[in-house]
Amino acid sequence: xxxxxxxxxxxxxxxxxxxxxxxxxxxxxxxxxxxxxxxxxxxxxxxxxxxxxxxxxxxxxxxxxxxxxxxxxxxxxxxxxxxxxxxxxxxxxxxxxxxxxxxxxxxxxxxxxxxxxxxxxxxxxxxxxxxxxxxxxxxxxxxxxxxxxxxxxxxxxxxxxxxxxxxxxxxxxxxxxxxxxxxxxxxxxxxxxxxxxxxxxxxxxxxxxxxxxxxxxxxxxxxxxxxxxxxxxxxxxxxxxxxxxxxxxxxxxxxxxxxxxxxxxxxxxxxxxxxxxxxxxxxxxxxxxxxxxxxxxxxxxxxxxxxxxxxxxxxxxxxxxxxxxxxxxxxxxxxxxxxxxxxxxxxxxxxxxxxxxxxxxxxxxxxxxxxxxxxxxxxxxxxxxxxxxxxxxxxxxxxxxxxxxxxxxxxxxxxxxxxxxxxxxxxxxxxxxxxxxxxxxxxxxxxxxxxxxxxxxxxxxxxxxxxxxxxxxxxxxx
Amino acid sequence: xxxxxxxxxxxxxxxxxxxxxxxxxxxxxxxxxxxxxxxxxxxxxxxxxxxxxxxxxxxxxxxxxxxxxxxxxxxxxxxxxxxxxxxxxxxxxxxxxxxxxxxxxx
Numbered sequence: 001x002x003x004x005x006x007x008x009x010x011x012x013x014x015x016x017x018x019x020x021x022x023x024x025x026x027x028x029x030x031x032x033x034x035x036x037x038x039x040x041x042x043x044x045x046x047x048x049x050x051x052x053x054x055x056x057x058x059x060x061x062x063x064x065x066x067x068x069x070x071x072x073x074x075x076x077x078x079x080x081x082x083x084x085x086x087x088x089x090x091x092x093x094x095x096x097x098x099x100x101x102x103x104x105x106x107x108x109x110x111x112x113x114x115x116x117x118x119x120x121x122x123x124x125x126x127x128x129x130x131x132x133x134x135x136x137x138x139x140x141x142x143x144x145x146x147x148x149x150x151x152x153x154x155x156x157x158x159x160x161x162x163x164x165x166x167x168x169x170x171x172x173x174x175x176x177x178x179x180x181x182x183x184x185x186x187x188x189x190x191x192x193x194x195x196x197x198x199x200x201x202x203x204x205x206x207x208x209x210x211x212x213x214x215x216x217x218x219x220x221x222x223x224x225x226x227x228x229x230x231x232x233x234x235x236x237x238x239x240x241x242x243x244x245x246x247x248x249x250x251x252x253x254x255x256x257x258x259x260x261x262x263x264x265x266x267x268x269x270x271x272x273x274x275x276x277x278x279x280x281x282x283x284x285x286x287x288x289x290x291x292x293x294x295x296x297x298x299x300x301x302x303x304x305x306x307x308x309x310x311x312x313x314x315x316x317x318x319x320x321x322x323x324x325x326x327x328x329x330x331x332x333x334x335x336x337x338x339x340x341x342x343x344x345x346x347x348x349x350x351x352x353x354x355x356x357x358x359x360x361x362x363x364x365x366x367x368x369x370x371x372x373x374x375x376x377x378x379x380x381x382x383x384x385x386x387x388x389x390x391x392x393x394x395x396x397x398x399x400x401x402x403x404x405x406x407x408x409x410x411x412x413x414x415x416x417x418x419x420x421x422x423x424x425x426x427x428x429x430x431x432x433x434x435x436x437x438x439x440x441x442x443x444x445x446x447x448x449x450x451x452x453x454x455x456x457x458x459x460x461x462x463x464x465x466x467x468x469x470x471x472x473x474x475x476x477x478x
Numbered sequence: 479x480x481x482x483x484x485x486x487x488x489x490x491x492x493x494x495x496x497x498x499x500x501x502x503x504x505x506x507x508x509x510x511x512x513x514x515x516x517x518x519x520x521x522x523x524x525x526x527x528x529x530x531x532x533x534x535x536x537x538x539x540x541x542x543x544x545x546x547x548x549x550x551x552x553x554x555x556x557x558x559x560x561x562x563x564x565x566x567x568x569x570x571x572x573x574x575x576x577x578x579x580x581x582x583x584x
Binding site: 048050139258262263360369370389440 | 491492493494495496497499501503528529533534536537539541543544546548550552554555556557558559560561562563564565566569572573576
């Protein structure tokens, strides 16, 4: 960095997949009294597992409703908002959120110009990168992922997104828009964009982003439905709470640097590592001052997340209240599993790996499995979940029903309940759930230019329903 | 004493789909020291608690400023496994929390 003095950059941060707390309006008003240069929120993540990315469905979080009070304040004060949208963050997820955003703008009479940045990659572009570029290696060692990624892995994946860094967001903000909305994005990158654009050192922008990315979770008491405020400058940043009854403390902020991260002080990001080993935290008037973060430059890589279909799930649930059966719950379910998997009608599918069946006994070891130290049901009732994953819905449901019946009428030593062994709480007794996915891609893609593949599509909202989308723009060559 | 009884806060959470991290916070210096000096909160002790090879443990770290420890390991059943029972990793602290800090049977 140049070392020239820079103006402070003030950020108001929250989480847009979590509904705001009841006092959000007064908190936002207080933050704007202190001054806000951008309102920033993350709304994507891999925490919900691979299902959403693979299926294209949307978690029922209503992210547009969650951002409404913040967008109102940002537009009134003429400062930009920066959001990632859509949880899994593919194009289909982003689009479903933008439709709700359209409705919100329409209802309020707002006409914002928004830089929309899609972060889904086409299979063709990723295949070309795998074939022609440097190796695409797993981000998580020891996870059993392909090393390096192959063309076959790319061909099997349902959908792939990249966690875009701050650079495409900076390119969006440079266009003077009212806001930037992205698909899947690096959480802290959203917070880093405006500060970096205004000359704040990368290390400070990243450290502040880490503190703000979960909203009020970094306050004491922690609550992600609340917002959080920070003022960044050339030497560090100061965190304050816009909420009455919540405050940042040294302990709350340091402990937040641990949150969801596998290392307490080192965090690999696109283009570098955030190093907090020398970070300092001090009480100042009305807040906590944070300094001392370092940024170690590294070659730029994008984290990719891709989901592959593994089959279809059907389940059945049985409630067990019979004492003699609870004593032998495991051997009873083992027998039903065995009877199902060895039935001639299922033998070929089992042998080919197209049918898997698992019984999970809630009240015994359903959560920890083999690690559960208690080997008997200790309560007076338990639940048995029959969980089948097969290549087709029909096969999964047939096997789940077969297992249900074995459990319901199967004999066991000392049986008195010869009309039926368990309660059936669900109707239908076999529930078709949905397709099942895995994260087959969780890899690092080296890129020379972090912006080129993620162009900014400046759009006036609300969009007309018939407005043509142009997905090709989002899929420019990597 | 069990770790569960020694720590004020024991929170476990995904650190990406394939790793779990367990943050431990202690209410006073005495309890923090007891935990820090234990054999449980070492890579070998963590590996034993989870019945995994020690190379699955990514690390055990301490922060004296806030009397906290952090333990990270690769998940034995990640959110990518169709039969993963704990999508967010919120209950994966249990085997560690049940461990003894003083070598007594828990």
